[in-house]
Amino acid sequence: MFITLYPSFMRYMGGTFKTMMPVYALVFVAESFVLAAYYYSWERMAAPALKWIHASIGIVANGLGAVLLLLANGWVAFMMSPAGVDEQGRYLGNVWHLMHSALWNPLNVHRFLADLMSGGAVVLAYASYRFLTSKSDEERAYYDWVGYVFLFVTVCALLPMPIAGYWLMRSVYAFRQTMGVTMMGGLLTWLFVVQALLIGVLFLGVNYYLWQSMGRIHGGERYQRYFKYLVWAMMACVVIWLTPHTLMMSSGEVKAMGGAQHPVIGNYGVMSAKNGAINVMICLTGLSYILYRRANRTLTVSWLTAGNSALAAVFVAGILNIVWLAVYGFYLPASIRVGLSSPQALTTFTVLFLGLLINRAMMRGATVHGPVAWGKISVRGMVALFGLAAAFTWVMGLMGYIRSSGRLSWHISEIMPDLSPWAFTPSLGFAAKMVTLNMVVFWATVLLLFWISNRDTKPVAINELESADDSVSMRAGSRQAQPS
Numbered sequence: 001m002f003i004t005l006y007p008s009f010m011r012y013m014g015g016t017f018k019t020m021m022p023v024y025a026l027v028f029v030a031e032s033f034v035l036a037a038y039y040y041s042w043e044r045m046a047a048p049a050l051k052w053i054h055a056s057i058g059i060v061a062n063g064l065g066a067v068l069l070l071l072a073n074g075w076v077a078f079m080m081s082p083a084g085v086d087e088q089g090r091y092l093g094n095v096w097h098l099m100h101s102a103l104w105n106p107l108n109v110h111r112f113l114a115d116l117m118s119g120g121a122v123v124l125a126y127a128s129y130r131f132l133t134s135k136s137d138e139e140r141a142y143y144d145w146v147g148y149v150f151l152f153v154t155v156c157a158l159l160p161m162p163i164a165g166y167w168l169m170r171s172v173y174a175f176r177q178t179m180g181v182t183m184m185g186g187l188l189t190w191l192f193v194v195q196a197l198l199i200g201v202l203f204l205g206v207n208y209y210l211w212q213s214m215g216r217i218h219g220g221e222r223y224q225r226y227f228k229y230l231v232w233a234m235m236a237c238v239v240i241w242l243t244p245h246t247l248m249m250s251s252g253e254v255k256a257m258g259g260a261q262h263p264v265i266g267n268y269g270v271m272s273a274k275n276g277a278i279n280v281m282i283c284l285t286g287l288s289y290i291l292y293r294r295a296n297r298t299l300t301v302s303w304l305t306a307g308n309s310a311l312a313a314v315f316v317a318g319i320l321n322i323v324w325l326a327v328y329g330f331y332l333p334a335s336i337r338v339g340l341s342s343p344q345a346l347t348t349f350t351v352l353f354l355g356l357l358i359n360r361a362m363m364r365g366a367t368v369h370g371p372v373a374w375g376k377i378s379v380r381g382m383v384a385l386f387g388l389a390a391a392f393t394w395v396m397g398l399m400g401y402i403r404s405s406g407r408l409s410w411h412i413s414e415i416m417p418d419l420s421p422w423a424f425t426p427s428l429g430f431a432a433k434m435v436t437l438n439m440v441v442f443w444a445t446v447l448l449l450f451w452i453s454n455r456d457t458k459p460v461a462i463n464e465l466e467s468a469d470d471s472v473s474m475r476a477g478s479r480q481a482q483p484s
Contacts, residue, residue: 006420009411016091016098017075024071031064069115073107074099079412080403081175089415102175106168113157113164114396120154121392122446128386129450132379141375147385148213154392155206159285159352162199162278163345165399166271170341172406176413183406184271185245190428191402193244196274198395200238203281205388207231207288212381218370220295227291230284237277237284245269272329272340279322279348286352287315290359297366307362311355318351390443397435405431 003010014021038057045054078084084098085091091098127147134140173180184192211227214220245268290311301307322344329337408425411418426434 006411009416009418012089012412012416013075016078016085016089019095020071020074020099024068027064027067027071031061031068034061034064066112069111070108073111074101074104076403077101077104077107080172080179080407082412082415085415089412103168103171106164106171110161110164110168113161114399116157117154117161117392118396120150120157121389123150124154124385125389125443125446126450128382128389129447130454131375131382133454137375144216144374144377144382147382151206151209151385151388154388155285158202158206159282162275162282163341163348166275166341166345179406179413182408183402187408187425188402188405189244189246191398191431193242194432195395195398195402196241197238198391198398199278200234200241200281201391202388202395203285204231204234204238205384205391206285207234209381209384209388210288210292212378212384213292214295215378215381216373216376217292217295218373219297220292223291223295227288230288234281234284237281240277241274243269243273270329270337272332272337272344273326275341275344276322276326276329279344280319282348283315283319283322283351286355290355293359293363296369296372297363298369299362299366301362301364301366304362307358311358311362314351314354314358318347321347390439393442394435394439397438398432401431401435 034057038054038061041054041057045051078098078101081102082089083101084094084096124147127143127150131140131143131147134143169180169184172183182188207227207230211224214224299307325340325344325347329340332340405425407413409418409423410416
């Protein structure tokens with residue numbers, strides 16, 4: 001389709017990256033071969049002696065997939081921030097300079113985390129689907145466990161994602177300030193407001209799921225009352241993150257006001273405040289996880305009071321430092337304010353590391369009230385898990401559109417314009433509808449695959465298996481009792 005619709009663009013990209021195309025094809029074929037070997041050797045390598053070999057094949061498959069990602073990111077980064085070519089776009093002969101553009105490393109981190117989230121989202125949706133359609137308690141327990149494990153994996157990728165996003169946008173500003181202004185202070189600004197809303201939904205959904213997960217834990221009701229306070233604090237952070245720096249106004253309103261900056265609202269919605277809000281939400285999510293880990297345990301360490309005090313001091317001091325940096329950013333120019341994201345991110349990682357480390361030490365020797373009753377989570381919790389999976393892909397589609405549209409009318413920034421007759425910059429409403437349509441089509445396809453894969457694997461209830469075994473035993477006994 002690209003060769004047919006954009007022949008000049010594809011001819012230029014294919015000629016510029018001609019040394020990388022065979023490498024991409026080779027890695028792609030190798031990835032397909034190793035993935036097939038991993039899939040079809042699952043049963044054959046089930047023996048303990050062969051499991052390490054099978055796991056190694058899986059690691060190789062993931063490594064080749066990461067190489068594919070890096071190569072594709074090189075093309076995307078080149079389209080936004082071309083390097084290794086002259087002003088007319090002629091290749092200068094150094095492949096490393098061609099690949100290592102200004103946005104390559106930020107895109108590598110950002111999209112690597114996004115791929116972890118997208119893969120985890122599909123598993124979350126599958127676990128929710130199988131839990132809600134299961135007929136046996138054993139199967140519901142298994143898919144409840146699968147959903148919890150992969151939510152943990154997905155959240156581990158989600159927590160650093162805002163920081164990776166700020167690194168990417170800071171690199172965009174460093175490369176071309178006009179592109180950064182277009183994305184975060186101009187045409188695409190309000191899509192970032194929508195993105196902030198979706199990220200807020202993700203964090204609220206994760207904490208709601210943890211709250212519902214208390215139902216499968218003996219003694220979890222002790223901590224349930226604290227979650228409402230965490231939700232209120234998170235809602236305050238979402239409101240701060242949603243506050244725009246500029247209002248959506250008509251040309252007449254801008255003229256009447258004398259400029260795009262509102263005399264009151266223009267003082268709010270700066271990057272340091274938004275960055276502070278999301279970092280506080282990350283810290284509160286870490287606190288929710290600590291409460292979940294303590295739910296079915298009674299701590300017995302001798303330094304319990306001191307440990308709780310240290311834990312509270314870490315979170316309070318860290319959140320206060322993040323808030324202070326956010327407020328301090330109001331008194332700095334925009335070029336310096338962007339740099340506050342680094343100390344805020346460092347504070348967040350310090351709070352999470354120390355908090356989880358202290359809590360882990362305090363749980364040693366704790367009295368366990370009982371095992372986790374997998375499968376006892378509420379239906380609301382599993383529906384929320386599926387909603388989280390859909391929201392993950394919604395955010396990825398929206399951010400992919402923002403990143404791509406930052407080039408405006410250029411195929412390759414400042415080198416090759418898009419002169420096709422159907423080229424236009426979509427309105428915000430049109431873009432939102434298209435992103436939503438992509439999300440709906442994607443999940444409709446995925447649900448169809450779930451349904452097809454589940455048609456011939458309907459589980460047999462335990463009592464049915466026991467009845468079948470009893471009937472077989474009775475028939476065998478009656479045959480043995482008959483005379484020959």
